[in-house]
Amino acid sequence: MRRLFGLALAGALLMTPVALAQQAAPRELAFTVERDGAPFGTHRISFSGTADALTVNIAIDLKVDFGPLTVFRYTHRNREAWQNGRLARIETATDDDGDAFKIVGRSTPDGFRLDQGEASGSLPKDILPTSYWHRAALDRSLWLDTQSGRLRNVAIQRIGEETITVAGVPAKASRYRVRGDLEMELWYLANGEWAGLEFVARGSVIRYQRITPADVALLPDGAKPAPAIASAAP
Template structure:
């Protein structure tokens, strides 16, 4: 879902700061599990796990969604990606996606010319200090002008807006949070981070229907 929800009009909100050269990894930032709700019903999960060793951090994203109507599958989506980060910068990535029978594969690796990405289209180079569309585990992704599309390949634009701090009910507790709205060609909605910059909630739109992310852990 975070790899591709809905088409949207770019440029609706002013961009935030210029992209940072390295990514900060807040405590437990990449260990998230969300239940995904569509029309109030749970249709799947979005999990982000990380492990670190030898100055590298490996971040694995898995998304599984299944929508049924009268016992008939009307939408199926599965996405898995693995990103290797070294010294706060993306070193390599690999992703596989199945969406309603279509298979997509994306690979990327840092090179002296920049971050080289290969998908169905021709190879291209993104800036060396790039992030991907799966990097919603850090609010720094909302400081970018462009990100690598982890589902389709290519580079996509991103615009965002930050709102005043508020409180949100998370797992039964009132938590101080910061809300951002953002738009890309495939994903649009609102996302909330707590004071440790951890992703705690999400609300997106898919074909005009609200999709919610509720934190499980």
Template structure:
């Protein structure tokens, strides 16, 4: 049961919305971030491929840059009935999110988010005009970060809203990755965002499963090739 109280969590922040105060770092097996490089995921809806998600990680000096590109098209009888495009870039320094930028086109509805860390909080501009602050240690809903299931709240990568969650370890499992398999820890996340997440021993996200709110269809992200 999801029991986290929104009022208690929001009251904890010194400015704007407050999340946990310190990064966990090395939450699993001694790794902090995924290794440099790209991981391509197939996006499946009820078993049919509807798009791709490419996650890229690179170093720039002391910074880690995490880039996510997603393109999805759902078709019925060969006719597109839903489109989703998203690109985000996160800059992490010494374990903290220090800058973020994203653009999203959800079936014609566009969103943009831009922010940087100042005075111990992420200062955000939403759709070019709406200002918002999220204080404390911030992890986004982009899911790649290994701390995701350990947080009480995640900052929405599309609009900066905080989603309250609760995560728990399910089991250590073997999951398919392209033409191979990998051992991974399976976490179940519930609350204002529900996801099943698998991370391997190198802090890489190797599988995602969830049901859409719109029609309940099952969505799966799986690596396109062995990572």
């Protein structure tokens, strides 16, 4: 379960950073996480700042209890700084049931440099992390793993439109299938907001249920729908 949690859970939301950053007050996107239909934890993302300096804070807290005992625990903290739509800095810390991980990265004039993490060194300037909130990741075939700092090759296919539940209300969403170093299903609303996630870990189905209503002032001037992607080969 550990590796898959690190790959699929580290990170998650909705539109371009510039559009979101026009909201000065902090905004939050929240999910409950289920394991085989049972409560497993939460995944929360908050946004604050301006169009020139957007700050994104991500918190994932998961655990499995057996009676009075906690038999599995996962925590992940991710702080991203964005400047003019570009990832300027990222710092994450993860406790994967006792195994600790940390990555630190920053933009440079020539690209993006990972100072701490498995892929330490120079990375592409347009690299995007596996926090999923930036839907432009659907156009990429290379993602930065926010737990380990490893580069992940992925291929993405748009499956089609489905009806899912968002904050207890039916909503139309586009489903995307991710294959390669990561395997998962992602859902985005028509306005671009991240709406769901599902993957399998050690035979258990892990699913995100969004508890934040759609259009909660997260898109001040709207956002274009995520592009229809046939495939993006690694």
